[in-house]
Amino acid sequence: MDKIWSEERIRNVMKELDKKTGLKGAMLPIIFTKSRGTIGYFSVVGGKSNRFAFSDYYYQDPDWPEEMAIEMIKHEYAHYMDYETYGKAGHGPTWKICCGKLGIAPLRLYSENGANYYINKHKLNEAKSEKLDRYDSGVCIEHPKYGKGVIKEIVGAGAKRLAKVEFAEAVEKLLSLSWIDEKCKTC
Numbered sequence: 296m297d298k299i300w301s302e303e304r305i306r307n308v309m310k311e312l313d314k315k316t317g318l319k320g321a322m323l324p325i326i327f328t329k330s331r332g333t334i335g336y337f338s339v340v341g342g343k344s345n346r347f348a349f350s351d352y353y354y355q356d357p358d359w360p361e362e363m364a365i366e367m368i369k370h371e372y373a374h375y376m377d378y379e380t381y382g383k384a385g386h387g388p389t390w391k392i393c394c395g396k397l398g399i400a401p402l403r404l405y406s407e408n409g410a411n412y413y414i415n416k417h418k419l420n421e422a423k424s425e426k427l428d429r430y431d432s433g434v435c436i437e438h439p440k441y442g443k444g445v446i447k448e449i450v451g452a453g454a455k456r457l458a459k460v461e462f463a464e465a466v467e468k469l470l471s472l473s474w475i476d477e478k479c480k481t482c
């Protein structure tokens with residue numbers, strides 16, 4: 296499956312920022328992590344800008360909004376710009392100047408609240424998904440309209456899984472598992 300946010304796509308965002316700043320952030324290595332707690336970071340090694348990292352946990356999630364993805368790329372780029380221009384790290388006044396020049400809200404909390412929102416959403420989805428693990432083929436459910444049916448197949452993954460259910464007279468329906476969990480009884 297193609298990556299939603301490939302290295303190239305992130306680089307293209309940075310190229311646009313380089314045009315504004317005259318820097319070469321888009322030339323730095325980019326790595327992908329699996330971190331849930333850190334969406335992205337910029338690192339300095341031996342007094343030199345080293346690389347950017349972005350977490351696939353967010354960047355390959357179809358629900359991760361594009362604006363948030365771009366905002367976080369700009370946030371990390373502002374750290375790079377701050378380091379290259381002022382030799383500073385952290386979310387201090389010079390970093391805020393860089394944010395201003397890149398057109399993002401220079402508030403650390405803004406991004407962190409945004410990030411926390413999605414971290415919590417992920418946790419919620421995982422909890423929802425775990426709840427659905429008890430449904431498998433062979434499980435009998437009672438639908439409010441079609442009556443008793445048997446799950447024939449589970450389709451998809453995570454909280455958005457679907458179930459093929461066979462009801463009386465060979466009526467087959469494809470239903471969302473979370474809907475089943477909410478509206479149907481097991482029997």
Ligand SMILES: [Zn+2]
Pocket residue numbers: 370374385386
């Ligand atoms: Zn930061």
